[in-house]
Amino acid sequence: MDRRTIPVPFNLNSLDAVMPPADAARLTRLLVDTFGMEAKVPILKLREIANSDLRSLADYIYDKIFYGYTVKQWELKPEELDASVTGRVPVYISRDDRYFQDTYQSMPRGGYSELFRRQLAHANIEILLNTDYRSILNDVKFKRLIFTGPINTFFDNIHGPLPYRSLRFEFTTLDIERHQEVGTVNYPNDHDYTRITEQKYLSGQALGCTTLVKEFPQRHVEGETEPYYPIPRPENRERYNLYAKEAEKLNGSVLFAGRLADYKYYNMDQAVARALKVFEDETTSAAAMR
Numbered sequence: 403m404d405r406r407t408i409p410v411p412f413n414l415n416s417l418d419a420v421m422p423p424a425d426a427a428r429l430t431r432l433l434v435d436t437f438g439m440e441a442k443v444p445i446l447k448l449r450e451i452a453n454s455d456l457r458s459l460a461d462y463i464y465d466k467i468f469y470g471y472t473v474k475q476w477e478l479k480p481e482e483l484d485a486s487v488t489g490r491v492p493v494y495i496s497r498d499d500r501y502f503q504d505t506y507q508s509m510p511r512g513g514y515s516e517l518f519r520r521q522l523a524h525a526n527i528e529i530l531l532n533t534d535y536r537s538i539l540n541d542v543k544f545k546r547l548i549f550t551g552p553i554n555t556f557f558d559n560i561h562g563p564l565p566y567r568s569l570r571f572e573f574t575t576l577d578i579e580r581h582q583e584v585g586t587v588n589y590p591n592d593h594d595y596t597r598i599t600e601q602k603y604l605s606g607q608a609l610g611c612t613t614l615v616k617e618f619p620q621r622h623v624e625g626e627t628e629p630y631y632p633i634p635r636p637e638n639r640e641r642y643n644l645y646a647k648e649a650e651k652l653n654g655s656v657l658f659a660g661r662l663a664d665y666k667y668y669n670m671d672q673a674v675a676r677a678l679k680v681f682e683d684e685t686t687s688a689a690a691m692r
Contacts, residue, residue: 407583417433432456444492448460467588476631478635547657548680553649556645566633567631568621569628571617579610598614629662632665659677
């Protein structure tokens with residue numbers, strides 16, 4: 403924020419870092435009295451508050467943190483997206499600087515690459531890269547197909563394409579132990595990239611060098627870029643619903659799950675929970691039919 407590094411989500415420590423002490427103390431009291439300690443307040447809700455001081459603070463946070471980042475990430479203003487997007491990073495009335503406050507937070511032992519490597523090493527799993535699933539449908543016998551790609555692609559865009567956002571990653575390795583103070587630093591206003599992630603903070607590796615990953619948001623072009631994010635807007639949800647009705651016609655022979663197939667902006671934990679729920683529902687259904 404104005405070339406200063408502050409905790410995000412914006413919290414009471416962030417407030418202390420950007421405001422004079424007397425103003426920070428007064429605004430802290432207002433926030434706690436209005437919402438209560440440990441409350442998480444979406445920025446768009448905070449901008450609607452009646453108190454003029456809190457509304458001015460909300461406008462300040464909106465301009466410095468949310469507006470530029472959102473325009474870079476989505477090519478849309480925050481209010482042009484579903485409120486759930488900005489609601490994912492609420493103003494946090496707390497002194498807790500963590501991005502997530504979940505009781506249990508962890509990484510797979512060995513990292514995600516090793517996790518998937520071990521899963522895919524099973525004798526019954528065959529991997530085909532750079533292969534359109536439609537080209538092998540006649541060669542594969544299945545009772546159910548799990549599809550995690552864009553649902554509109556599965557149905558050959560019969561109701562028109564669904565828009566997605568993509569990313570370009572730039573990797574840099576430095577011969578130093580650490581480059582950043584934390585794992586991920588956002589750049590809401592300066593530069594074309596939105597954030598830099600330093601992987602060592604996530605994996606806990608001890609190396610004499612460090613790798614940084616810069617993320618550059620870009621438009622998704624089918625067949626040219628990788629779709630990463632569904633774009634949460636009412637008109638896109640309406641089009642997705644048309645595809646969901648097409649999926650119902652398949653009577654459960656194809657299961658759709660994931661960010662692209664469900665056209666939902668899942669976090670990692672939500673994506674895993676969705677997969678487990680699909681499995682649980684299918685297991686329950688199969689048991690009921692016996």
